[in-house]
Amino acid sequence: MFNKEIYIDRRRKLLSTVNSGLILLMGNEESSINYHDNQYPFRQDSNFLYFFGIDRPGLVGLIDVDANESMLFGDDVSVEDIVWTGPMPSLAQQGSEVGVSKTANYKSVHNYLDKALKAKQHIHFLPPYRPENAAKLNYWLNIPLEKLKDESSVILIKAIVAQRAVKSAEEVAEIEIAVNTTIDMQTEAARLAQDGVSETHIAGVIHGIALSAGGHLAFPTILTVNGQILHNHSQGNILHNGQMLLVDCGAETAMHYGGDLTRTSPVSQKFTSRQKELYDIVVDAHEAAVNFLKPGKYYKDAHLLACETLVNGLKSVGLMKGDTKDAVAQGAHAMFFQCGLGHLMGLDTHDMEDLGEQYVGYTDELKKSTQFGLKSLRLGRQVEEGFVLTVEPGIYIIPELIDLWKSENKFLDFINYDNLEKYKDFGGIRIEEDLLITENGNRILGKNLPRNTELLKPNN
Amino acid sequence: MFNKEIYIDRRRKLLSTVNSGLILLMGNEESSINYHDNQYPFRQDSNFLYFFGIDRPGLVGLIDVDANESMLFGDDVSVEDIVWTGPMPSLAQQGSEVGVSKTANYKSVHNYLDKALKAKQHIHFLPPYRPENAAKLNYWLNIPLEKLKDESSVILIKAIVAQRAVKSAEEVAEIEIAVNTTIDMQTEAARLAQDGVSETHIAGVIHGIALSAGGHLAFPTILTVNGQILHNHSQGNILHNGQMLLVDCGAETAMHYGGDLTRTSPVSQKFTSRQKELYDIVVDAHEAAVNFLKPGKYYKDAHLLACETLVNGLKSVGLMKGDTKDAVAQGAHAMFFQCGLGHLMGLDTHDMEDLGEQYVGYTDELKKSTQFGLKSLRLGRQVEEGFVLTVEPGIYIIPELIDLWKSENKFLDFINYDNLEKYKDFGGIRIEEDLLITENGNRILGKNLPRNTELLKPNN
Numbered sequence: 001m002f003n004k005e006i007y008i009d010r011r012r013k014l015l016s017t018v019n020s021g022l023i024l025l026m027g028n029e030e031s032s033i034n035y036h037d038n039q040y041p042f043r044q045d046s047n048f049l050y051f052f053g054i055d056r057p058g059l060v061g062l063i064d065v066d067a068n069e070s071m072l073f074g075d076d077v078s079v080e081d082i083v084w085t086g087p088m089p090s091l092a093q094q095g096s097e098v099g100v101s102k103t104a105n106y107k108s109v110h111n112y113l114d115k116a117l118k119a120k121q122h123i124h125f126l127p128p129y130r131p132e133n134a135a136k137l138n139y140w141l142n143i144p145l146e147k148l149k150d151e152s153s154v155i156l157i158k159a160i161v162a163q164r165a166v167k168s169a170e171e172v173a174e175i176e177i178a179v180n181t182t183i184d185m186q187t188e189a190a191r192l193a194q195d196g197v198s199e200t201h202i203a204g205v206i207h208g209i210a211l212s213a214g215g216h217l218a219f220p221t222i223l224t225v226n227g228q229i230l231h232n233h234s235q236g237n238i239l240h241n242g243q244m245l246l247v248d249c250g251a252e253t254a255m256h257y258g259g260d261l262t263r264t265s266p267v268s269q270k271f272t273s274r275q276k277e278l279y280d281i282v283v284d285a286h287e288a289a290v291n292f293l294k295p296g297k298y299y300k301d302a303h304l305l306a307c308e309t310l311v312n313g314l315k316s317v318g319l320m321k322g323d324t325k326d327a328v329a330q331g332a333h334a335m336f337f338q339c340g341l342g343h344l345m346g347l348d349t350h351d352m353e354d355l356g357e358q359y360v361g362y363t364d365e366l367k368k369s370t371q372f373g374l375k376s377l378r379l380g381r382q383v384e385e386g387f388v389l390t391v392e393p394g395i396y397i398i399p400e401l402i403d404l405w406k407s408e409n410k411f412l413d414f415i416n417y418d419n420l421e422k423y424k425d426f427g428g429i430r431i432e433e434d435l436l437i438t439e440n441g442n443r444i445l446g447k448n449l450p451r452n453t454e455l456l457k458p459n460n
Numbered sequence: 461m462f463n464k465e466i467y468i469d470r471r472r473k474l475l476s477t478v479n480s481g482l483i484l485l486m487g488n489e490e491s492s493i494n495y496h497d498n499q500y501p502f503r504q505d506s507n508f509l510y511f512f513g514i515d516r517p518g519l520v521g522l523i524d525v526d527a528n529e530s531m532l533f534g535d536d537v538s539v540e541d542i543v544w545t546g547p548m549p550s551l552a553q554q555g556s557e558v559g560v561s562k563t564a565n566y567k568s569v570h571n572y573l574d575k576a577l578k579a580k581q582h583i584h585f586l587p588p589y590r591p592e593n594a595a596k597l598n599y600w601l602n603i604p605l606e607k608l609k610d611e612s613s614v615i616l617i618k619a620i621v622a623q624r625a626v627k628s629a630e631e632v633a634e635i636e637i638a639v640n641t642t643i644d645m646q647t648e649a650a651r652l653a654q655d656g657v658s659e660t661h662i663a664g665v666i667h668g669i670a671l672s673a674g675g676h677l678a679f680p681t682i683l684t685v686n687g688q689i690l691h692n693h694s695q696g697n698i699l700h701n702g703q704m705l706l707v708d709c710g711a712e713t714a715m716h717y718g719g720d721l722t723r724t725s726p727v728s729q730k731f732t733s734r735q736k737e738l739y740d741i742v743v744d745a746h747e748a749a750v751n752f753l754k755p756g757k758y759y760k761d762a763h764l765l766a767c768e769t770l771v772n773g774l775k776s777v778g779l780m781k782g783d784t785k786d787a788v789a790q791g792a793h794a795m796f797f798q799c800g801l802g803h804l805m806g807l808d809t810h811d812m813e814d815l816g817e818q819y820v821g822y823t824d825e826l827k828k829s830t831q832f833g834l835k836s837l838r839l840g841r842q843v844e845e846g847f848v849l850t851v852e853p854g855i856y857i858i859p860e861l862i863d864l865w866k867s868e869n870k871f872l873d874f875i876n877y878d879n880l881e882k883y884k885d886f887g888g889i890r891i892e893e894d895l896l897i898t899e900n901g902n903r904i905l906g907k908n909l910p911r912n913t914e915l916l917k918p919n920n
Contacts, residue, residue, distance in 0.1 A: 031491050033503045034716075034807070035814040036589045038679050040500045043493045082860050083798060086689035129496045131591040135605070145595070204671030211664030214696070219498050229546040236674070256494075338543065347494070354495040400542050 001053045001097060001255070002170060008099035010051050010163065015065050017159035021122035022066070024113070025051060026133045027059035027074075041216055046347035047126060049256055050164055053098040059091075060109045061100075066121065071102045073109040113140050124153035126160075129354045157355045164352055165344060165360070166386035172436055172445075174257040175346065175388055179434050179446035181213040181251035182259035186449055189223065190265040193245040199223050199235035202247075210251040218250035218258030219349045227264060227428030228396040230339060241268040244275060244427050250349055260349050260390055261449065262432035278395050279429055281313030283451060285393040286431050289341060293383060293391070294441045300366070300380035303341035306393045307333045307373075311414075314395075319423065322414045332414035334373030335405060338398070342390035343378040345434060350378060351388075383437045388445070392432030399424045461513045461557060461715070462630060468559035470623065471511050475525050477619035481582035482526070484573070485511060486593045487519035487534075501676055506807035507586060509716055510624060513558040519551075520569045521560075526581065531562045533569040573600050584613035586620075589814045617815045624812055625804060625820070626846035632896055632905075634717040635806065635848055639894050639906035641673040641711035642719035646909055649683065650725045653705040659683050659695035662705075670711040678710035678718030679809045687724055687888030688856040690799060701728040704735060704887055710809055720809050720850055721909065722892035738855050739889055741773030743911060745853040746891050749801060753843060753851070754901045760826070760840035763801035766853045767793045767833075771874075774855075779883065782874045792874035794833030795865060796857070802850035803838040805894060810838060811848075843897045848905070852892030859884045 014023065027048045030039040044055045052061040052072065059074040074091045082088065091103045104112075116123055123141060127149040128134040138145050167175065185206035192202045203223045210217050224232045225239060227246030239245060245267055250260040264279070266272075271279055285306040292302045307328045314320040314336060320327060327333055344351035344360060352360045361379040362368050369375055379389060402424060406417050434445045474483065487508045490499040504515045512521040512532065519534040534551045542548065551563045564572075576583060583601060587609040588594040598605050627635065645666035652662045663683045670677050684692045685699060687706030699705060705727055710720040724739070726732075731739055745766040752762050767788045774780040774796060780787060787793055804811035804820060812820045821839040822828050829835055839849060862884060866877050894905045 028494075031500065032589045033500075033679075034488075034506050034589075035810065035812075037813065038809060040491065040493075041680060046494050079860070079864065083858055083864075084689075084691040086686065086692065087860070129492045129494075131595060135591060135595065198672070198674075200674050201672040204668035204673075206668075207671055208664035208666075208668030211667055212658070212661040213664075214658075214660050219493075220501060226546065229544075231544040232546065349498060350495065352495075353497065398543055400539075400547070404539065404543075 001055075004097055004099040006168075006170070007051065007053050011063055011070050011099075013163060014051065014159055015063055015068065017162070018065050018124060018155055020065050021124050022113075022116050023063040023156060024123055024125040025061040025063070026125070026128065026136070027052075027054075027061065028057060028130060029132050030057045031130075043216075044256065046256065046352075047160060047164075049347060050160075052100065054094045055256070056094075058106060060106070062109070062112065069102060070100045071104065071112075072100050073104050073106050073112075075106045110140055117141070124156035126156065127152040127354060127356070154359075157359050161352055161355055161359050164346060166384060167346060167388050167436070168386075171257065171346065172388065174253055174255055175259065175434070176445050178215070178218065178251050178253045178257050179259035179261070181210060181215070181253075182249060182261045183446050183449045184213075185209045185249050185251060186247060186261055186263050189245070189247045189249070190263060193239060193265050193267050195239060195241045195267060197239050199225065199237050199239070199245075202245075203235050206247075206249060210249075213251055214254045215252045215256075218252040218260060222246065222248040225267070225427065227394075227430060228398050228426070229428070230396065239267045242272065243267045244271070244429065246428055246430055248430065248432065256347055258345065258347075258349050259434055259446070260345055260432065261434065261446075262392055262394075262430040263449070263451075264429045264431065274426070275429075277317050278313075278426070281310060281317070282393055282395055282429050282431050284313055285309040286391060286433070286451065289391045289393065290433070290435065290442065290444070293435065293437065295385045295437060295439070296382055298366075298380065298382050299341070299361075299389070300377065302391070303374075303377050303380075304328055306341050306391075307337060310337055310393065310395065318419045319416055320414055321416055327411075327414040330411070330414070331371045331373050332411040334371075335401060335411065335415055335420075336395045336397070337393065338373055338376065338396060338401070339394075340374075340377030340379070342392050342432075345388050345390055353378070385437055385439050387437040388434060389437070390432055390434055392430055394428060394430035396428040396430075397423050397426040461515075464557055464559040466628075466630070467511065467513050471523055471530050471559075473623060474511065474619055475523055475528065477622070478525050478584060478615055480525050481584050482573075482576050483523040483616060484583055484585045485521040485523070486585070486588065486596070487512075487514075487521065488517060488590060489592050490517050491590075503676075504716065506716065506812075507620060507624075509807060510620075512560070514554045515716070516554070518566060520566070522569070522572065529562060530560045531564065531572075532560050533564050533566050533572075535566045570600055577601070584616035586616060587612040587814060587816070614819075617819050621812055621815055621819050624806060626844060627806060627848050627896070628846070631717065631806065632848065634713055634715055635719065635894070636905050638675070638678065638711050638713045638717050639719035639721070641670060641675070641713075642709060642721045643906050643909045644673075645669045645709050645711060646707060646721055646723050649705070649707045649709070650723060653699060653725050653727050655699060655701045655727060657699050659685065659697050659699065659705075662707075663695050666707075666709060670709075673711055674714045675712045675716075678712040678720060682706065682708040685727070685887065687854075687890065688858050688886070689888070690856065699727045702732065703727045704731070704889065706888055706890055708890065708892065716807055718805065718807075718809050719894055719906070720805055720892065721894065722852055722854075722890045723909070723911075724889045724891065734886070735889075737777050738773075738886070741770060741777075742853055742855055742889050742891050744773055745769040746851060746893070746911065749851045749853065750893070750895065750902065750904070753895065753897065755845045755897060755899070756842055758826075758840065758842050759801070759821075759849070760837065762851070763834075763837055763840075764788055766801050766851075767797060770797055770853065770855065778879045779876055780874055781876055787871075787874040790871065790874070791831045791833050792871040794831075795861060795871065795875055795880075796855045797853065798833055798836065798856060798858070798861070799854075800834075800837030800839070802852050802892075805848050805850055813838070845897055845899050847897040848894060849897070850892055850894055852890055854888060854890035856888040856890075857883050857886040
């Protein structure tokens with residue numbers, strides 16, 4: 001937990017932006033796995049953490065803007081509970097650590113909200129992503145489940161996005177701890193990527209590194225010899241010489257700030273020449289984007305620059321052809337790079353994603369494209385000093401997409417389908433770093449983790 | 461997945477027991493962590509797994525008893541999805557692997573249930589433990605959320621308990637795989653339990669062992685130098701010589717059968733003499749219960765026998781006094797052993813717990829006691845051949861409980877409070893094994909994992 005002044009300051013800022021009404025921030029509950037009392041590791045809601053800092057289930061935070069007052073609702077454990085749990089700090093104690101002096105039991109939040117509704121006080125709440133919190137909002141506020149998202153507060157969303165998007169020095173320090181643990185995970189994964197080893201073994205060991213550092217995973221690890229499958233959470237394969245292993249993983253610190261890095265390394269000692277060719281193209285795209293990003297630049301332009309760099313490289317190896325800018329403008333590069341260049345990162349890996357991409361990654365002026373490829377770009381707006389974000393270009397050879405587009409005669413001017421057919425078994429490559437936007441440019445977070453082909457396997 | 465004949469047979473048996481109506485078995489959905497698309501590892505519902513075997517989110521299984529027919533409802537991935545996920549088997553294909561030929565999209569389950577309701581067909585469903593499934597039942601069946609538990613089908617619950625309680629040979633084999641992985645976790649934890657090592661490091665490494673074996677954890681690991689805290693999921697301590705480390709962990713196989721073992725080992729090379737004294741008492745209680753259990757015996761009697769063995773031992777070291785049977789009958793032993801001796805185990809660690817302890821662990825004739833200690837005994841009924849269960853006695857010195865009972869002058873005839881005061885910093889010890897009840901007795905599952913004090917740290 002940060003110093004209490006930080007939480008007081010964050011709430012003060014939020015209150016002054018929202019201006020009137022009552023701000024309702026739902027903490028998370030425990031989530032059951034296969035029966036009620038068997039539960040996933042508890043994860044507090046990130047907005048609750050940001051403004052109230054307390055990492056335990058069953059809490060609600062209220063900021064009464066009109067009364068200039070913060071409150072916490074939750075239940076203390078009974079004497080009988082303490083026999084099972086050991087001594088626990090009271091909510092009053094925990095509240096005082098984050099500068100909240102007014103606390104009450106959980107049940108009373110309903111009364112409090114009822115009174116506010118009767119007094120015609122506007123209740124600002126966020127769109128829920130947990131079904132139990134949706135059910136509570138439905139019950140407390142008498143809003144149908146299917147309308148909760150539409151009736152959530154855009155004023156509150158915009159105010160929170162403005163605050164959380166710019167990371168303070170202490171947040172950056174915490175993120176960098178997570179990034180460094182993630183680098184340890186990546187280094188170990190590359191070392192273990194040997195012929196005959198299973199994906200699950202490596203995934204297990206690097207999960208252990210995240211836990212050993214005192215936190216959790218920030219998101220389920222993608223660790224696969226089939227890097228071309230973008231939403232890949234199966235880890236059932238044995239590694240073989242000649243394959244590439246793509247590892248996209250992130251540690252989360254005990255305070256729940258996370259890292260998010262990807263490396264693609266050869267299972268054998270070295271890449272094949274074909275692998276190295278495409279790998280170096282991804283390195284070039286990565287460097288182009290990193291060199292471009294500084295305050296005031298549109299992240300969408302960094303994305304397009306990376307796409308153009310990919311197209312130039314793919315032209316040089318005979319997989320694409322034609323005018324580079326035209327190819328990117330029309331979306332032909334999305335045969336190889338179907339997703340976006342990156343996203344904001346912080347307490348959430350896709351930071352604040354559930355507040356709505358239109359508010360987090362775009363603006364009233366800049367709307368998200370609907371073109372295949374660009375429509376998966378989570379971040380388009382100008383970047384600012386203090387933003388923390390990922391840069392993660394890739395080349396993914398997806399047989400299903402080749403067959404689909406070829407059958408539609410799509411982008412015949414830009415894609416060399418004949419050559420591409422020979423790459424159908426190639427797989428996928430991604431390189432991902434976490435950047436802090438600084439006053440004049442950016443800084444790649446964390447200690448050094450090699451990106452180039454020679455240094456990927458330092459211990460071999 | 462087992463052979464499809466097994467699933468066909470299980471459904472046939474269920475259908476014949478339930479006799480009429482429609483059996484509705486809800487599969488699980490993905491569970492969001494901190495935003496919608498960041499999700500915990502998916503865990504299928506155990507009853508769905510048992511009767512339909514398919515391990516993917518977003519499914520509903522129906523067994524129409526009156527029509528003697530099984531159906532699966534769920535959506536196939538679109539061509540666009542396949543670009544992200546890679547090729548996926550269709551529900552029709554997956555259905556055929558478990559002997560279900562009738563499949564339909566998810567939406568149509570609502571229509572199907574509507575028709576059944578109009579035709580006055582009784583719909584048997586189980587009490588939901590996931591909020592999203594509760595919301596669906598509420599919507600489909602028009603039953604208020606708070607009444608879902610009461611209106612769930614006792615006929616269905618009893619039929620499922622009867623089937624799932626007795627494990628088949630192939631289930632026992634699968635459980636034993638999980639137990640053996642759990643033993644690997646325990647062995648490594650005992651090896652790593654050295655001065656200066658952190659609880660999180662050991663927890664991380666053994667979590668990695670479970671993942672590496674191709675599965676998950678069956679439940680969040682308890683790994684602590686404060687073994688007296690029974691519901692302990694914090695792992696923030698550094699181990700010191702002279703402490704004991706209690707590790708209660710379980711691996712789950714890819715098919716979701718689990719193990720559940722506990723060992724308590726010294727951080728230094730050997731127990732202190734005081735630790736060894738109490739440890740040996742727990743070993744004696746464990747042996748007494750294991751030697752007692754065979755078909756026809758009440759598990760409650762095994763519990764009471766273990767309690768008496770504990771009291772005899774505690775009398776020998778001066779912590780208890782008086783008549784042993786009286787002490788146990790009145791519940792005085794619960795100062796040291798506050799919980800139950802064990803529980804059924806299978807697809808769930810506390811097998812079928814959410815179907816209701818009154819059906820799983822007790823019978824219409826044998827009701828659960830309300831006495832402190834006994835009221836935490838999850839299993840009381842006679843055990844049968846094919847039951848798999850845990851035996852896990854312990855001694856837990858809980859300072860808060862000592863203070864509480866002493867202030868109430870409770871059990872002055874049985875507890876030597878003066879001596880007990882000197883043990884307030886002792887901690888807790890538990891020894892847990894997984895047993896299969898056999899024709900004439902029982903068998904401890906898995907390869908050998910030492911229980912006695914000499915062999916706990918084989919590599920040192």
